[in-house]
Amino acid sequence: MPLVNIKITSDGVTADKKAQLIQGATQLLVDVLGKNPATTVVIIDEVDTDNWGIGGESVTRRRKQVP
Numbered sequence: 001m002p003l004v005n006i007k008i009t010s011d012g013v014t015a016d017k018k019a020q021l022i023q024g025a026t027q028l029l030v031d032v033l034g035k036n037p038a039t040t041v042v043i044i045d046e047v048d049t050d051n052w053g054i055g056g057e058s059v060t061r062r063r064k065q066v067p
Helices: 015-033 059-065
Strands: 003-009 041-047
Touching (some): 003 015
Parallel strands (some): 003 041
16 A cells, blocks of 8 residues: 655645545556555645745745745
């Protein structure tokens, strides 16, 4: 049973977009590895931008610096 864990920042991703991610990740495992979609698990973890850091600073702070 394959398990895919997708981590994204929690900044307005709609339920429809999440459904597309789940379907797409499942289909990728079917196409590339021949996995059974009925037993493929996809988990989406949404992380607050204050809890996601890049280059020593939070995504929240980095996005405030973008002109």
